[in-house]
Amino acid sequence: MTQEELNALPGVTGSPEAFTQDYVFNHTMLRVKDIEKSLDFYTRILGFTLLEVSRHPDAEFDLYFLALIKDKAQIPTDAKARHQWRKSIPGIVELTYNYGTEKDLEFAYHNGNSDPRGFGHLCVSVPDIKAACERFEALGVDFQKRLTDGRMRSIAFIKDPDAYWVEIIQFTEVE
Amino acid sequence: MTQEELNALPGVTGSPEAFTQDYVFNHTMLRVKDIEKSLDFYTRILGFTLLEVSRHPDAEFDLYFLALIKDKAQIPTDAKARHQWRKSIPGIVELTYNYGTEKDLEFAYHNGNSDPRGFGHLCVSVPDIKAACERFEALGVDFQKRLTDGRMRSIAFIKDPDAYWVEIIQFTEVE
Numbered sequence: 001m002t003q004e005e006l007n008a009l010p011g012v013t014g015s016p017e018a019f020t021q022d023y024v025f026n027h028t029m030l031r032v033k034d035i036e037k038s039l040d041f042y043t044r045i046l047g048f049t050l051l052e053v054s055r056h057p058d059a060e061f062d063l064y065f066l067a068l069i070k071d072k073a074q075i076p077t078d079a080k081a082r083h084q085w086r087k088s089i090p091g092i093v094e095l096t097y098n099y100g101t102e103k104d105l106e107f108a109y110h111n112g113n114s115d116p117r118g119f120g121h122l123c124v125s126v127p128d129i130k131a132a133c134e135r136f137e138a139l140g141v142d143f144q145k146r147l148t149d150g151r152m153r154s155i156a157f158i159k160d161p162d163a164y165w166v167e168i169i170q171f172t173e174v175e
Numbered sequence: 176m177t178q179e180e181l182n183a184l185p186g187v188t189g190s191p192e193a194f195t196q197d198y199v200f201n202h203t204m205l206r207v208k209d210i211e212k213s214l215d216f217y218t219r220i221l222g223f224t225l226l227e228v229s230r231h232p233d234a235e236f237d238l239y240f241l242a243l244i245k246d247k248a249q250i251p252t253d254a255k256a257r258h259q260w261r262k263s264i265p266g267i268v269e270l271t272y273n274y275g276t277e278k279d280l281e282f283a284y285h286n287g288n289s290d291p292r293g294f295g296h297l298c299v300s301v302p303d304i305k306a307a308c309e310r311f312e313a314l315g316v317d318f319q320k321r322l323t324d325g326r327m328r329s330i331a332f333i334k335d336p337d338a339y340w341v342e343i344i345q346f347t348e349v350e
Binding site (some may be wrong): 001002003006007009010011012013014016017020021022023024025026027028029030031035036037038039040043044047048049050051052053065069070077079081084087088089090091092093094095109110111112114116117118119120121122123124125126127131135140154157162166167168170171172173 | 176177178181182184185186187188189191192194195196197198199200201202203204205206210211212213215218219222223224225227228235241243244245248249252254257259262264265266267268271284285286287291292293294295296297298299300301302306307310331336339341342344345346347348
């Protein structure tokens with residue numbers, strides 16, 4: 001479809017008010033049971049950088065803000081400047097950790113892909129999906145769908161420690 | 176906290192493998208009941224641009240990819256180039272529409288904020304949150320939390336047509 005055809009689909013406003021021009025889709029928030037496991041997954045396995053932590057001990061929860069930053073030199077070193085910058089860029093994951101959930105063996109969050117459904121997945125795009133999936137296998141990551149499963153051979157789904165699905169796609173042209 | 180302190184928190188890998196350096200947090204997928212209402216909300220109210228539609232009539236679902244693009248001139252006009260580019264940038268919302276759900280009066284997706292909880296919200300960051308919220312009021316948008324509700328006076332939450340929460344924050348310094 002051309003951009004003109006997309007802009008003409010029912011419901012679509014092709015030229016939104018200039019008022020919204022600087023709006024940024026900043027983040028997606030997920031609740032996680034065991035913050036240490038989640039931080040390990042998002043930083044070590046996927047390469048996210050932890051940019052900010054906001055602690056709320058009175059209400060017994062903490063918020064963790066992470067992003068995939070290609071050029072780490074652009075991350076402000078000053079904490080206040082980093083906070084403002086963190087609110088201005090797209091591609092942030094916010095993890096909410098409610099104190100003590102990791103100690104409750106029965107406790108589990110809902111990943112949205114069984115009833116009641118809603119949220120589906122996050123997606124991380126990589127330069128070489130085959131190499132990325134081989135590395136995930138070597139690191140013992142759980143797969144929801146391997147490249148070789150099903151009909152769609154150009155995408156995979158891995159699972160984070162709360163079983164939230166993370167789709168893996170390739171941003172370079174697939175051979 | 177300094178970046179060094181963040182990198183030293185339990186679970187955090189402060190220097191992920193170079194292998195992950197080009198990874199991009201590309202999108203968040205949400206299922207929506209009535210695609211026309213959702214496209215109206217994300218394009219007219221929030222200013223998103225619809226970049227791509229992927230139709231799967233055999234399996235009776237379509238996928239819609241939208242983003243907040245400040246400089247619309249950077250959107251490739253060629254559909255194939257736009258597809259590759261769309262997979263390479265952060266900040267995409269993917270809406271999954273399963274055919275016919277809008278005709279079922281009883282049908283509703285789960286927004287993750289009542290049991291069973293999990294996904295929390297999307298967040299859009301704006302230059303002037305007071306002006307943004309006044310415009311949402313004028314446009315008849317549903318609020319989950321107005322700026323004046325509760326203790327946190329610098330954030331608001333609006334609701335999309337499926338009642339998914341969209342947090343509104345301000346990326347410029349709050350006065």
